[in-house]
Amino acid sequence: MLKLTDNDFERLVTYMKKTYGINLDKKRVLIEGRLSNMISARGFKSFKEYIDFAFADKTGNETMQLVNKLTTNHTFFMREPEHFQYLKKAILPYFEKQNAATRTLDLWCAASSTGQEPYTIVMTIDDYFGANAARWKVNLLATDLDTDVLAKAKAGVYTIDMMKDVPKEWLAKYFTKIDATTYKVIDRLRNQITFKQFNLMNNITDRKNYDLISCRNVMIYFEQETKNALVERFYDVTKEGGYLFTGHAESVGRDTRYTYVQPAVYRKISNKPDAGKGRLSGSTVSGGIARK
Numbered sequence: 001m002l003k004l005t006d007n008d009f010e011r012l013v014t015y016m017k018k019t020y021g022i023n024l025d026k027k028r029v030l031i032e033g034r035l036s037n038m039i040s041a042r043g044f045k046s047f048k049e050y051i052d053f054a055f056a057d058k059t060g061n062e063t064m065q066l067v068n069k070l071t072t073n074h075t076f077f078m079r080e081p082e083h084f085q086y087l088k089k090a091i092l093p094y095f096e097k098q099n100a101a102t103r104t105l106d107l108w109c110a111a112s113s114t115g116q117e118p119y120t121i122v123m124t125i126d127d128y129f130g131a132n133a134a135r136w137k138v139n140l141l142a143t144d145l146d147t148d149v150l151a152k153a154k155a156g157v158y159t160i161d162m163m164k165d166v167p168k169e170w171l172a173k174y175f176t177k178i179d180a181t182t183y184k185v186i187d188r189l190r191n192q193i194t195f196k197q198f199n200l201m202n203n204i205t206d207r208k209n210y211d212l213i214s215c216r217n218v219m220i221y222f223e224q225e226t227k228n229a230l231v232e233r234f235y236d237v238t239k240e241g242g243y244l245f246t247g248h249a250e251s252v253g254r255d256t257r258y259t260y261v262q263p264a265v266y267r268k269i270s271n272k273p274d275a276g277k278g279r280l281s282g283s284t285v286s287g288g289i290a291r292k
Ligand SMILES: C[S@@+](CC[C@H](N)C(=O)[O-])C[C@H]1O[C@@H](n2cnc3c(N)ncnc32)[C@H](O)[C@@H]1O
Pocket: 020, 021, 022, 071, 072, 073, 074, 075, 076, 079, 110, 111, 112, 113, 114, 117, 143, 144, 145, 146, 149, 198, 199, 200, 201, 215, 216, 217, 218, 247
């Protein structure tokens, strides 16, 4: 296996942190493990040779391949089910009334990986509305940095072992069986989702206001300052009364303008008496638990 020199490790860590917010300071072994074979197979003699080549490529294709290798894409259907229970119990009943005139829901899944999370969201919504589902227009924007996972998400094809947490009746309702071990999400739900590449370090130029933004299990790779700034960018495109989901292991800074609702759930309520400040002044929310 090829070994990284201190200098090349530093170059990669700096590039990933500066461009994508991903902190790989302690991930030397991971970087070597994920890149070494590909670099040798392509005929490069060292990390330096490959990094020089990738950084010099003006098309950006090489760095994109590099980034696709270095992102961690682990995900599964129904992950952190408390979010989907809360969506069904509180968020959908609220927006069913609030958006009754337009019968439209605007949602953003901001680190969608191979698609299990955005599909779980649209399935939860469809299941909630039941016979009325066709009367509602669900627009879910699903974004990720990694173009390989976006392609998989868009295809919506999963093997049976990836679906052990999907309720039986959902398997029948929301998937088409392709063969003995492979299933595909039905077109009606796939058509509710727009998959798009987006780097969470960039400004959000889309001025749409979302009823729900779900950004789970990606901020864990970011430094606190990066995380805080991202959460405030989300706030600016959250509808009044709308929600933010984070991963349960992720902490949101105490100065957020969002109001804490329950672990890993936040809400935009800007006309509250202490608007403009985190609700938990003097404390930090870590995984939703207030710590003094
Ligand atoms: C561990 S997965 C989480 C997937 C899903 N949200 C979940 O909770 O199961 C993290 C995803 O974040 C993406 N990611 C990492 N940095 C990103 C960035 N700067 N902008 C957008 N997506 C990013 C990765 O490509 C990866 O697919």
